Amino acid sequence: MNLLEEEIKNIAAEIVEKNNFFLIDLSIHGNRGSRSIEIFIDGEKNVSADDCAIISQEINAQLENIPNIGLNYNLEVSSPGVDRPLKFLRQYPKHINRKFELVYKFGDETKKVAAKLLKIEGEKLTFSSNNNEIKINFNNIIKAKVLISFS
Numbered sequence: 001m002n003l004l005e006e007e008i009k010n011i012a013a014e015i016v017e018k019n020n021f022f023l024i025d026l027s028i029h030g031n032r033g034s035r036s037i038e039i040f041i042d043g044e045k046n047v048s049a050d051d052c053a054i055i056s057q058e059i060n061a062q063l064e065n066i067p068n069i070g071l072n073y074n075l076e077v078s079s080p081g082v083d084r085p086l087k088f089l090r091q092y093p094k095h096i097n098r099k100f101e102l103v104y105k106f107g108d109e110t111k112k113v114a115a116k117l118l119k120i121e122g123e124k125l126t127f128s129s130n131n132n133e134i135k136i137n138f139n140n141i142i143k144a145k146v147l148i149s150f151s
Contacts (some may be wrong), residue, residue, distance in 0.1 A: 022041065026039050083145075091126060099117075101147055104140050105142060106140070
């Protein structure tokens, strides 16, 4: 990560935390003439479009003070969306009782399963799949994606 990216990340993280959310990811594309900055946020509660707009305005006001950023940039602040895997333990509690597609380490094996998140105790997550409970330490989860349910 270069200095400009680090500076943008620090600004974004501070503003996002101040608004009771947390920074999930930051992506910067392009160059000084046409830069695109994507910031993904999440929280213990769902992220609304209004939340993203407020945070975007606050970040934008701070970015204008960075000399190296240039005048032509596009800033986008959004929630990660259902297509992105969860990255942090903090993202799981609001998804209790939802179904996941999981890839996780089990000893020397890698397992893949569709399972419902039942509870979280510290770093241990308990899922249910085919009436079997699966306890997985968060550090053993390789990929976890919430599945959309229309029922």
